[in-house]
Amino acid sequence: METIISLCGFYSLALALFHTGFWKFFGWKTDLAKLKFYNRGIMQILNIQLIFSFSFTAVVCFYFSTDLLNSELGKWFLGANSLFWLLRTLQQFIFLKKNHYIIHILTVVFMLGIILFALPLF
Numbered sequence: 644m645e646t647i648i649s650l651c652g653f654y655s656l657a658l659a660l661f662h663t664g665f666w667k668f669f670g671w672k673t674d675l676a677k678l679k680f681y682n683r684g685i686m687q688i689l690n691i692q693l694i695f696s697f698s699f700t701a702v703v704c705f706y707f708s709t710d711l712l713n714s715e716l717g718k719w720f721l722g723a724n725s726l727f728w729l730l731r732t733l734q735q736f737i738f739l740k741k742n743h744y745i746i747h748i749l750t751v752v753f754m755l756g757i758i759l760f761a762l763p764l765f
Contacts, residue, residue, distance in 0.1 A: 644763045645708045651724070651759045652704030658756075659697035665690050700724060712763055721760050728756030 665671060675683045703720065704711065711717035732753040739746050 644712055647759065647762050648704050648708035648711055651721075651763075652701045652708075654756060654759055655697045655701040655704060655724075659694050659701065662690055662694045662697065718764060721763055725757050725760035725764070728753050728760065732757065 671686070675686055678686070707717070711721055732750060735746060735750050735753065
């Protein structure tokens with residue numbers, strides 16, 4: 644199961660790195676300029692906080708895999724991360740109702756997060 648925890652770490656790290664590219668991937672320099680200053684700021688702050696959160700989760704998975712597997716706190720941490728990805732997956736269907744292959748790929752990626760973080764709980 645420690646291998647699964649390591650995979651959770653790599654998964655989280657990959658998402659953190661993906662989020663660092665949002666400014667370029669989504670043309671935020673021009674698109675966010677159309678928003679009011681506070682909405683523009685909120686979008687960027689939320690993204691930076693997600694990068695931190697995913698990076699922190701990766702570090703915890705890499706350095707505390709035994710603790711995650713053998714402690715009540717570790718199980719709550721894994722369960723909370725699985726729930727995070729479940730909620731994120733559900734939000735795909737609420738906020739991104741477009742039938743586009745990128746959205747479908749992201750849905751599968753988020754479902755992988757649900758599974759990876761839940762597996763060590765069983």
